[in-house]
Structure formats: structure tokens, C-alpha cells
Amino acid sequence: MKLKAKRIKRHMVRTYEFWQMNLRLLVIAEDQKKLLEDFSAKLPPSDSGYLAFSYLDKDLRIAFLGTVDDESDEYEFFDNKEIVSIPASAVPNLLVRIVKLSEELAENPFIQQVLQEQANNALAMSTLTIRALDSRRDPQQPNRLRAFLVEDEDRINELIELHAMRQSALEEAEEQAAAASKKAKRTKKKDSDHPEEETEEDDEETEEVNEDESLSPQINISDELEKALQELWVYDLTPANNSSWRAVLEADLSGSKLKAGDPVHVDLRFVEQEGEEIALVFVDPEAEVEDVKIEVSSYRATRLPWRKAYELECLANHDFHETYYLGRNGEDSKLFNKIVADIRYGRLDPAMYIDMVQKDDVSMDFSRELYRCRNCGDLHVTRRLRLVTEESSMSEPYYCPKCGERSSQVKRVHIASLNCPECHKPLDMKPEKVWYASEEEDDSILLED
Numbered sequence: 001m002k003l004k005a006k007r008i009k010r011h012m013v014r015t016y017e018f019w020q021m022n023l024r025l026l027v028i029a030e031d032q033k034k035l036l037e038d039f040s041a042k043l044p045p046s047d048s049g050y051l052a053f054s055y056l057d058k059d060l061r062i063a064f065l066g067t068v069d070d071e072s073d074e075y076e077f078f079d080n081k082e083i084v085s086i087p088a089s090a091v092p093n094l095l096v097r098i099v100k101l102s103e104e105l106a107e108n109p110f111i112q113q114v115l116q117e118q119a120n121n122a123l124a125m126s127t128l129t130i131r132a133l134d135s136r137r138d139p140q141q142p143n144r145l146r147a148f149l150v151e152d153e154d155r156i157n158e159l160i161e162l163h164a165m166r167q168s169a170l171e172e173a174e175e176q177a178a179a180a181s182k183k184a185k186r187t188k189k190k191d192s193d194h195p196e197e198e199t200e201e202d203d204e205e206t207e208e209v210n211e212d213e214s215l216s217p218q219i220n221i222s223d224e225l226e227k228a229l230q231e232l233w234v235y236d237l238t239p240a241n242n243s244s245w246r247a248v249l250e251a252d253l254s255g256s257k258l259k260a261g262d263p264v265h266v267d268l269r270f271v272e273q274e275g276e277e278i279a280l281v282f283v284d285p286e287a288e289v290e291d292v293k294i295e296v297s298s299y300r301a302t303r304l305p306w307r308k309a310y311e312l313e314c315l316a317n318h319d320f321h322e323t324y325y326l327g328r329n330g331e332d333s334k335l336f337n338k339i340v341a342d343i344r345y346g347r348l349d350p351a352m353y354i355d356m357v358q359k360d361d362v363s364m365d366f367s368r369e370l371y372r373c374r375n376c377g378d379l380h381v382t383r384r385l386r387l388v389t390e391e392s393s394m395s396e397p398y399y400c401p402k403c404g405e406r407s408s409q410v411k412r413v414h415i416a417s418l419n420c421p422e423c424h425k426p427l428d429m430k431p432e433k434v435w436y437a438s439e440e441e442d443d444s445i446l447l448e449d
């Protein structure tokens with residue numbers, strides 16, 4: 001079989017972040033086998049390269065699932081049930097090409113098993129999407145976080161306020177310096193007749209502003225907190241009800257009844273440092289540990305998305321003929337129940353779980369819509385799912401079932417101007433029809449006359 005992947009350059013394993021590698025396939029070319037020498041006794045033989053799967057367990061792992069030819073992209077999965085898996089940290093210099101998960105590849109039993117394990121752990125997986133926490137993670141085990149113990153709340157507030165004051169003073173000074181350099185530039189401009197040189201000067205000047213030593217007080221908020229507070233490790237951070245967080249203690253907490261493995265209340269404080277947002281993790285042993293229950297309702301749209309069938313045909317080459325049923329059949333309790341089941345089994349986009357757990361009055365807006373792959377042009381109908389809360393709404397990202405790249409929604413008004421995915425000639429659109437879902441147990445869709 002052949003990979004339908006977008007061809008990208010090879011990179012070393014260690015240059016990828018854990019979240020870029022989780023649930024991805026790796027193409028390991030034949031010339032890389034020398035880097036796998038330590039494991040050669042365990043690895044099944046291959047005449048070409050290896051097709052591997054990288055996923056997050058406790059640490060990031062690489063499982064060898066089959067063989068692949070790096071040139072032709074022809075691959076084959078191994079038959080054996082025993083899958084060899086090694087820590088990614090054991091092969092930091094291995095050059096790999098990353099391939100996104102498609103429906104076809106995801107059918108592999110080992111991949112299915114990993115997907116299920118991560119879905120079972122959906123709440124802890126959701127916080128792995130918070131990039132601001134990355135500097136607090138154990139580099140080997142991203143689920144393990146460095147935290148501070150809250151003993152003296154006032155002292156923490158004092159330090160964070162002081163940090164914020166320093167940050168704004170720093171920004172103000174930078175703005176002033178930038179304004180001064182702009183002024184100096186304008187004066188220079190008047191005397192200059194060479195516009196090319198001017199751009200060069202511009203660059204130099206911006207650099208100067210940034211490099212001015214007096215403007216960067218080398219103070220790090222986490223270093224300061226470290227000096228003032230007791231550090232400890234927690235793992236499996238998850239969102240909890242009432243906008244709170246919880247995690248699990250790695251070791252017994254001295255001076256308290258809390259033992260290793262106990263859940264604790266966690267506060268996250270987002271602060272800015274060197275232009276980047278970082279999240280600080282505080283364990284408050286006194287505070288109540290909130291529940292993690294989820295309650296969602298179906299969003300009551302003022303106007304339901306109109307349910308129409310769009311029949312498209314390639315009249316030029318007769319290589320494409322499809323009918324797409326879009327919209328939603330009234331309340332559509334069948335589709336809503338499927339979404340509820342997906343929530344329960346951890347099959348939604350991980351980032352969505354944070355809002356679902358933390359906020360009250362969460363509702364789900366949904367309809368069937370047409371999507372087009374940005375890479376391979378495949379057209380497919382997917383449920384469009386939007387999580388709506390009082391303050392915000394967020395949509396699930398959509399991926400192409402064929403190649404795994406991102407898909408974009410095709411707006412209804414643009415459907416008539418789509419080109420054939422096979423031969424790229426304009427498609428013919430038949431007059432729109434209205435559909436309705438049958439009352440039967442099956443999912444059949446019928447057209448109205």
C-alpha cells in the first residue's frame with residue numbers, strides 16, 4: 001500500500017516537540033538503520049526502511065509497525081502481534097519524516113490500542129495542549145509537572161505582582177527606546193539618498209534596542225519562586241469543575257495527611273516572561289479538590305442550518321458523482337447522542353475538554369457540513385462541532401480522512417463552484433433538494449419530493 005502523505009523534509013527526532021510527534025507515523029529510511037543498531041536484535045527484518053508510530057505513553061515512544069520505502073512511499077504492516085517499542089530519547093539523532101494519521105493507517109490494531117488508551121485518559125491529555133505549561137514539564141515525561149506548594153499565599157501574590165511591575169517597567173523602557181531610535185532614524189533619513197542602505201540601518205537599529213543590556217534585568221519569576229517556596233512534582237493535571245484544576249501527587253506530602261497518588265487542588269497562574277506566556281503550577285493542599293463531571297446540552301440555534309442535498313457530477317470526464325447531505329434535521333437527537341457518546345469515550349478534540357469540565361452552561365452546536373482537504377483536495381462530509389459557552393465558542397479542528405492534513409469547510413455558496421477532485425474540471429450541480437432523516441433505527445437519509 002502507498003502512503004497518501006504530504007512529502008516533507010526529514011528531521012531529527014530530538015528537534016520535534018512531544019506534541020508534534022504524538023500519534024504520528026514516522027518514515028525511517030534505510031540509511032537510518034545504522035542508528036537503530038542497539039535494537040537490531042529485537043527489530044523484525046526489513047529490506048527497506050521502517051514505518052514506525054510515535055505516541056505518548058509516560059514518555060514519548062516509537063513503535064515499529066512495518067516496512068516502508070522512503071522513495072516510493074510503499075508500506076506494509078508487520079503481521080506479528082509482538083510490537084517492538086523504544087523510547088524516542090534513545091534515538092535522538094534518527095532522521096524521520098512525519099506522516100499524519102489517516103483513516104486507513106489508523107486501522108492498524110496497535111494504533112487503535114494507543115488511541116483507545118489516550119481516549120480513556122482524555123482529561124489528562126487535554127492539559128497537554130497548554131503550551132504555556134511546557135517549561136514546567138519534565139522533558140522526559142510531559143505529564144509530570146514541577147509545582148510549588150502554597151504555604152504563604154501573600155508571599156506568592158507579592159512576588160507575582162512584583163514580577164508584573166518589572167515586566168511593565170521593562171516594556172515601557174523598550175517603547176521609549178524604540179521611539180527614540182525612530183526619531184534618530186527620521187533625522188538620518190533626511191540626509192540619505194540610498195534607500196537600500198536605509199533598510200540595512202533599520203535592522204541594525206532594531207537589534208541595538210533589543211540588545212541594550214540595561215533593559216533586560218535577568219530576573220526569572222520561576223527562579224524566584226523556587227527560592228521562596230517548596231517545590232514538588234505532580235502528574236496528570238486535569239481541568240476540574242468551577243474553573244479549577246486538579247492533579248495527582250507524586251510523593252507523600254510531609255506535614256499533611258496527603259499521600260502519593262492523592263488528588264490535590266491546583267492553581268495555574270499565567271504570567272508573561274520574555275514575551276512568552278508561561279503557566280506556574282501551585283498545589284494548595286488546603287483547598288477543596290473539585291469534581292470533573294461534564295454536563296452539556298444541545299445548543300438551541302435561533303435558526304437551524306438548512307438541510308439540503310447537493311448533487312455534484314463531473315460531466316467532462318464522468319469520474320466523479322456524489323450527493324452531499326448537509327445541515328441538520330431539526331433537533332437531530334441521533335447526531336447529538338453520538339456526540340455525547342464521543343465525549344464520554346474521550347474521542348473529542350482534547351482542547352475542548354478543558355472548557356467542558358471547567359464551565360457551566362456548555363452547549364454543543366452541530367451540523368453536517370462539507371469539508372475540503374487543503375492538501376489532497378478530497379471532499380468529505382463531517383459533523384461540524386462547536387462548543388458554545390456564555391463568553392466564547394470554539395470549533396473542533398478537522399482533518400482529512402485520506403491524508404490526515406487539515407480540511408476547511410466549504411461554505412454553501414461556494415459548493416456550486418467546486419472543481420472535480422479527480423480531473424479538476426468544473427463540476428455540474430443539480431438543483432438543490434431538501435432531505436430528512438428517517439425515523440428508523442438506521443441512519444438512512446431520504447429526499448423530500
Ligand SMILES: [Zn+2]
Nearest residue numbers: 373376400403
Ligand atoms: Zn487530504
Ligand SMILES: [Zn+2]
Nearest residue numbers: 314317420423
Ligand atoms: Zn472529473
